[in-house]
Amino acid sequence: MGLGFTEYRERDALRENCTAAKLVADMVSTSYGPAGMYKILLRDDGDFNVTKNVEMLSKDVASVHPVVRLLVETGKSVKSSTGDGFISTIILAGQLIGRAWKLIQEGIHPEVISRGYHIASRMASQTISRYSIAISHRDRHVLDAVVKTLLNTKLSHSLSDKLAPMLVEALLGTAQNFGDGVRVDGELVVIEGRRGGSLSDTELIDGVVLHKRGVDRLMPRRIENARIALVYGGFSIERPDMFTKVVLSKTFGISDFYRARQEFFDDVVEPILKLGVNVVICGENIDEMLRRLLARHNVLFVRNVSKENMKVIANAVGAVQVLNPRELSEEKLGRCKLVEERILAALDRWIFFEGCPNERVKSILVRGPTDKVVEEVKRVLRDCLKTVEVLLNSKAAAVPGGGAIEIRTAETLRNWAYSLGGKEQYAVLAFAEALEQLPAQLAKNVGVDHLDVLAELRRMNLDGFFGLDGLRGVIVNPFDSGILDPAFVKKECIAAATEVASLVIRVDHTFIFPFKSVKKSPIPEPVKAVRRTSQILKNIRMRRT
Ligand SMILES: Nc1ncnc2c1ncn2[C@@H]1O[C@H](COP(=O)(O)OP(=O)(O)OP(=O)(O)O)[C@@H](O)[C@H]1O
Ligand SMILES: [Mg+2]
Known part of the structure; x- marks a missing residue:
């Protein structure tokens, strides 16, 4: 006798969820970094957006696979609290889930992996703090570099060069003494605009x-x-x-x-x-x-x-x-x-x-x-304003970008993992590998061999900081090249990706309840999505045998 619902159990449920996570991570990863690609979001009513701000997808994912929604919502929450880090969170979560799946197949329990991931996440956060450099509102040069790094992943290089100092000046203009420090207020910077003229007239x-x-x-x-x-x-x-x-x-x-x-x-x-x-x-x-x-x-x-x-x-x-x-x-x-x-x-x-x-x-x-171009620039400036406001008002520190901090953190995790007993060690090592996929993705997007780049970055970061110039595809010193990221964004991405990955790998059942309605209703999209992915998996398995 049936229980009145369909279920996907243990390995099947997990495999299916991992596939969904990989699909969404692959989809957003090509937009990562300054050489990332644009996406066209076309809606039924004909309205569309051409954007690298892939978090705009979150408005439209209401009807897809639950794991896709989970990842997108996690990225969105990082972005709404920090103004940045949407793509990094999803790529990292996808990597963590994918690597966990391999460990599970080798016989490690999801709970152990989740524990290992949490240990690694805390260690990564400490490593980032150790290598971050404090910024004050007087460090115009460093602030300009951070803002330029934020902007140049979404706007052209020359426009980022022009808008970064403008945004910093606007925000610093709102500064007010507060206790023994200075506070800036992003709400006092109004970002307005309409079609007309060229972007350089901003x-x-x-x-x-x-x-x-x-x-x-x-x-x-x-x-x-x-x-x-x-x-x-x-x-x-x-x-x-x-x-x-x-x-x-x-x-x-x-x-x-x-x-x-x-x-x-x-x-x-x-x-x-x-x-x-x-x-x-x-x-x-x-x-x-x-x-x-x-x-x-x-x-x-x-x-x-x-x-x-x-x-x-x-x-x-x-x-x-x-x-x-x-x-x-x-x-x-x-x-x-x-x-x-x-x-x-x-x-x-x-x-x-x-x-x-x-x-x-x-x-x-x-x-x-x-209008579309102006709206896109306004959106990017607003996000950036939020990031720099948080940066200046609370956790003012920057880390070397272009993948340098990820490589150094992965290296630290790897060295430290060997001192850990138990199977958690494998999870920490997997976490380190997942982190390295962020610079690897920068390399793929700029069209250079990611394996060569990873090997070279690992070697060079043993002594000093080196990252990939995401526009030219060459290895550079990020401090000299002015590629600097806000440290708190990196930490938020890692913490959020760890949480969502731990959640997804500990799901062992997917229950699909029949749609209760007197009238015959269409099958809801999330249910269809689960079925579609399992069909794809079945086909792949059949082809293999
Ligand atoms: N010129 C550059 N060279 C190399 N890497 C860069 C450069 N500019 C930015 N980056 C890197 O790009 C990464 C951020 O990319 P991106 O902004 O596309 O993703 P995100 O911040 O995760 O997502 P989003 O901005 O959509 O919320 C950071 O790791 C940063 O160090
Ligand atoms: Mg960004």
Whole structure:
């Protein structure tokens, strides 16, 4: 009698899960490092992305194999906490799972392997700490190198050269003394941008930029010593949702109607004029008549500004946001030296707020040939900003990149493993080999022989630090070449990959429950994926026999 579900047991379940882990690791690994490949993500509705930010896949993996989802979610969580390390986590997890499978076949219990992996992970983290160099916000040279290393895996070399110092300068501009140290605040760096111009037109602005224009063409374009009001709404007469009819029964009803409307306008405009406001930033729309009135009084009015932008402007100009103009008062107004509407490439109008009292607010205005390109650069800059913010505010240390730290850590693990008794030793040795696959992947992606590179890196790292230049495919000293990685990202990747690998190798059953529904429903994708992988495995086995 059946139990009402299908099951894959022990070896079958594990083999299947290892295959799924290998599939996802292989898929993302070709995008690893500066010579990594792009992926096209095409959706049903025709929308697409061309990107090296493979974590964007995570949005679309809801319907694939559970192990693929586990790995992708783990990489995503590393990326969301550190801003980096998505691909490294998945490659390493895939390697750890694959190597565990071999050890299991040799008769080592998954629990022992998991224990060995955890020991190795802790040892690796200590090794990384030992070889990392502390960074302070004054080390501009080192900071620029770290940011360039982060950027050049996603953007071109020349663009990374230009954007790295810009990003560092923006972030350092937000620095504030905090206790006995300095804290930077990534939220004060606004990354804006629209299609138009070329990527090299991207610029850093002291203050805020807004992709908006004055609501009326008669409004002023340049306002010095601006007095700024930030108002959510209240500039238009609310209309009822339903269709309504106004019936005027007396002849002077029309004049009453217009008088009431004029009174409303006066009521709105009066506080603005009385306080000498010359810029109004509003979260909603404005009545046609009112905008002409404000234009006549030389007030620049910007409508439909998002809540996020209102918050940034309020922060920069020192204003307090109010619900309607009647709540305005002198102390709620913001100020800045210059508010100007400028026309940039592609006849795009932008409003610049410069000379703001809060000098810590910075903006990076990204320009580029298409919206997709601009969005991609903005995404990369935001991730990088997060990494450098964490780096500067807490665990400020860098390690040599280009695979140097992985090779040195693997070497340390290997030497240390021999002092370990028990079968855990095999797991530690497997962990070391898995780590080395990261530089090996850099080599494969740049088109050089990874076995030669690994052998050479192992030999050279016995004495000093050497890594692979991921663009030229030659071995270099990463300190001299400015290839430096944040140490905390490496540690997070290793810890997360160890956790997910330990979880996957300790799964000994996959139960597939029938889909309970009165109507006949399609088989859910995760179930199909499990079946598909087992079919592939069956075919492979049949071919072998
Ligand atoms: N110019 C370079 N030469 C050699 N290696 C480099 C260079 N620039 C970066 N790297 C290496 O590339 C690796 C990071 O690659 P990548 O950014 O593609 O992966 P990730 O950080 O794991 O994933 P993601 O950035 O998508 O979250 C790091 O180990 C870093 O040392
Ligand atoms: Mg990266």
